[in-house]
Amino acid sequence: MLGAIEAGGTKFVCGIGNEHGEIMDRISFPTTTPEETLGQVIRYYADKQVEAIGIGSFGPIDLNKESATYGSVTTTPKPYWSQYPILSELRKHIHVPMGFDTDVNAAALGEAEWGAAKGLDSCVYVTIGTGIGAGAVVEGKLLHGLLHPEMGHILVKRHPEDTFVGSCPYHSDCLEGMAAGPAIEKRWGRKGIDLVENQQVWEFEAYYLAQAVTNFIYILSPKKIILGGGVMKQKQLFPLIHRHVISILNGYVQKEELTAEKIGQYIVPPALGDNAGLSGSLVLARQELERSRVTV
Structure with missing residues (x-):
């Protein structure tokens, strides 16, 4: 099973699915403070057996893997989230490979794969x-x-x-x-x-x-x-x-x-409707899992 997170500026959508894009379960909740919002994400995945998670996040975000702030939201006007290290915070609590990109890149990927x-x-x-x-x-x-x-x-x-x-x-x-x-x-x-x-x-x-x-x-x-x-x-x-x-x-x-x-x-x-971002995040998870297997 793969995990998918559509981290939107208005709401977060979390789900689990498979490599074929089938979504088995999903939950959504409002985007509030980082601590409260990511707390809900962490609790959702606490009892889920996923091999990897893909995250499509609202931005701007730092996607340079060589950067000290890789995985962070950067200059967003959204209160509390500017310069917030979303990826590293999730990695502290969920120990699986994680793919990370923008929410709209994830949606584009989902529509290209299955939509x-x-x-x-x-x-x-x-x-x-x-x-x-x-x-x-x-x-x-x-x-x-x-x-x-x-x-x-x-x-x-x-x-x-x-x-x-x-x-x-x-x-x-x-x-x-x-x-x-x-x-x-x-x-x-x-x-x-x-x-x-x-x-x-x-x-x-x-x-x-x-x-x-x-x-x-x-x-x-x-x-x-x-x-x-x-x-x-x-x-x-x-x-x-x-x-x-x-x-x-x-x-x-x-x-x-x-x-x-x-x-x-x-x-x-979008042919995938409101699932475009979540489906694309499954692709991000699958790709990151494949990369992790190659580097082991």
């Missing part, structure tokens, strides 16, 4: 919820570099009718500052779920998300783009985003997937 991008060697997974983050699989591998991808903070053009200043504490009107769930609520004074019939809300939202998607197409050229998270449960967004992406591309990229007839099969919701 909407199964059989493809590249995809981008974007979550639009409390924040905006994205993970990428490129030529069969998760994308890393100087740091992990931070695609939620790219700059976007402002909608001509939008006067909202933005809600990102670092950049104001970056993608997350203009299109994450809290940005919708601050701009309109109500949560998105209460604004379903307001067409301008979703026109603005699609305008910003389509710019991001187009940039990802230009830069990473993924074979599938998957849009998940709470905001994307507003199904009316997908056709609006499809229309805007085609308009922005303006015929520059000549691929069948980017035509009006096919784009609905290219920019899609």
Whole structure:
């Protein structure tokens, strides 16, 4: 059995499953202080016989294994979690191999293994919820570099009718500052779920998300783009985003997937639904277990 942790900024989801992605058990609880939250994680796994655990964490996080702060959350604005060594704290109590990556990289990995991008060697997974983050699989591998991808903070053009200043504490009107769930609520004074019939809300939202998607197409050229998270449960967004992406591309990229007839099969919701991150964490666990067996 393998363990999986989707360590989100709003809630933690823990589960156990197998190497085929089948989830046998899961539990979720709110993300509060590190001590309280990780205490619940540790208690959950106390009686679980797992060979390895994969952790997909909210970020930013340090993924450099040579770094003294590897496995830590870094500059998050979330209270109590900035610079918190999440991986080393878990290792003190749970003595199995642990794979560690961002929650969105884990979700991208899960969708590539068993979901909407199964059989493809590249995809981008974007979550639009409390924040905006994205993970990428490129030529069969998760994308890393100087740091992990931070695609939620790219700059976007402002909608001509939008006067909202933005809600990102670092950049104001970056993608997350203009299109994450809290940005919708601050701009309109109500949560998105209460604004379903307001067409301008979703026109603005699609305008910003389509710019991001187009940039990802230009830069990473993924074979599938998957849009998940709470905001994307507003199904009316997908056709609006499809229309805007085609308009922005303006015929520059000549691929069948980017035509009006096919784009609905290219920019899609997660096939694994709310289990994308947890399933991807199972892949992280499996990979770490395989690495540990090679090095023994």
